[in-house]
Amino acid sequence: TAGKVITCRAAIAWEAQKPLSIEEVQVQPPKKGEVRIKVNATGVCHTDAYTLSGQDSEGIFPSILGHEGGGIVESVGEGVTSVQPGDHVIPLYIPECRECKFCKSGKTNLCSVVRTTQGAGVMPDGTSRFSCKGKTIYHYMGTSTFSEYTVVLEISIAKVNPKAPLDRVCLLGCGITTGYGAAIKTAKVEEGSNVAVFGLGGVGISVIQGARKNKAGRIIGIDTNPGKFELARKMGATECLNPKDYDKPIQQVIAELTDGGVDYSFECIGNVNVMRSALECCHKGWGQSIIIGVAGAGQEIATRPFQLVTGRVWKGSAFGGVKGRTELPELVNDYLEGHLDIDSYVTHTMPLDKINEAFDLMHEGKSIRSVILY
Ligand code: NAD
Ligand code: AHE
Ligand code: ZN
Numbered sequence: 124t125a126g127k128v129i130t131c132r133a134a135i136a137w138e139a140q141k142p143l144s145i146e147e148v149q150v151q152p153p154k155k156g157e158v159r160i161k162v163n164a165t166g167v168c169h170t171d172a173y174t175l176s177g178q179d180s181e182g183i184f185p186s187i188l189g190h191e192g193g194g195i196v197e198s199v200g201e202g203v204t205s206v207q208p209g210d211h212v213i214p215l216y217i218p219e220c221r222e223c224k225f226c227k228s229g230k231t232n233l234c235s236v237v238r239t240t241q242g243a244g245v246m247p248d249g250t251s252r253f254s255c256k257g258k259t260i261y262h263y264m265g266t267s268t269f270s271e272y273t274v275v276l277e278i279s280i281a282k283v284n285p286k287a288p289l290d291r292v293c294l295l296g297c298g299i300t301t302g303y304g305a306a307i308k309t310a311k312v313e314e315g316s317n318v319a320v321f322g323l324g325g326v327g328i329s330v331i332q333g334a335r336k337n338k339a340g341r342i343i344g345i346d347t348n349p350g351k352f353e354l355a356r357k358m359g360a361t362e363c364l365n366p367k368d369y370d371k372p373i374q375q376v377i378a379e380l381t382d383g384g385v386d387y388s389f390e391c392i393g394n395v396n397v398m399r400s401a402l403e404c405c406h407k408g409w410g411q412s413i414i415i416g417v418a419g420a421g422q423e424i425a426t427r428p429f430q431l432v433t434g435r436v437w438k439g440s441a442f443g444g445v446k447g448r449t450e451l452p453e454l455v456n457d458y459l460e461g462h463l464d465i466d467s468y469v470t471h472t473m474p475l476d477k478i479n480e481a482f483d484l485m486h487e488g489k490s491i492r493s494v495i496l497y
Contacts, residue, residue, distance in 0.1 A: 153199060156201070160280075194214070194289065342359055
């Protein structure tokens, strides 16, 4: 198949707010610096639903969504040296070129060398590798894993241990790494510190897993859906709160429970009002709040500046601050050695033609992660 156009199935987002449609697509061979991957499995993250909802200011249609995949290299383009056909890989929506100002800074994982074209749904040469019925179909987050085959950049690939089941470690492509990294790398939660996690989906549960790994003291999970509490407790939450059970603001409830507030809080929902609560439930003088949730176009955060003057810190985290090519292989090995839980997240599996059910389950609050098996 190398060098030839592949025709395969993909879930296409023709327009916002419409179900995905399973179609035959044509996938061009990889060009210079690019790699074509046979996708074995992909998770469905809330960010896919966010973009499909039309709230993403960068949303482009028609496109192939999906950014939590695992697969095997089918063929490589000119100049590609770090992977070869047969390698097991996880596509990265944050690349790691190791040469740009961001990569070299040692301060961030936000490699920016292709961010503009990636956000525009095309490869660096300005074109797409996907088409359907003669129409151009755009890439999404540089990954487009809702397709049996996809084309990604060499710098956007983590090569991982082939012993790892791709239908599990695919979840390291986003949700688990994001939450786990936010706790361990962004916040650097310390032993004995108190933590509040707002939103107990795949990302929030992973913050809890990271906080427990770092031996946090109290880990308070907050969700409006009490159906999420059981797994949160299993992953390490010491208590769970439903804001609907209280007639005062949840930040006040948490401050009273923790002698003035938590050391670290995490917003894993994408709700700007909850982001305020998450900041304001932090302890005076040192409490840090990490924004992970993605909020819709035009939304803004607010608080009284006094909250920051008195020592609370507002931060953000993308992909948990993790540099994918360097660090994902280690997380995959942690899973294989039994040090990182992935299995507990997989509440549902389904074939590609049932992918819309994965979105329904997410919106109904019934899933943590659905994994699509090709
Ligand atoms: P999810 O849908 O699985 O979980 C969200 C949880 O929030 C659900 O359990 C829901 O019941 C809860 N919730 C909703 N409204 C609430 C409220 N007002 N108060 C308390 N709980 C509430 O989503 P996910 O896949 O875990 O993703 C979470 C967020 O993180 C999304 O905004 C997603 O786009 C974002 N995200 C960001 C990054 C990043 O790198 N920054 C990576 C992955 C996901
Ligand atoms: N297009 C979106 C950007 C949303 C966003 O912040 N995305 C996160 C990853 S979410 C994964 O589930 C991210 O990595 N951001 C860094 C970046 O460069 O996009 C919007 O809202 O405009
Ligand atoms: Zn995601």
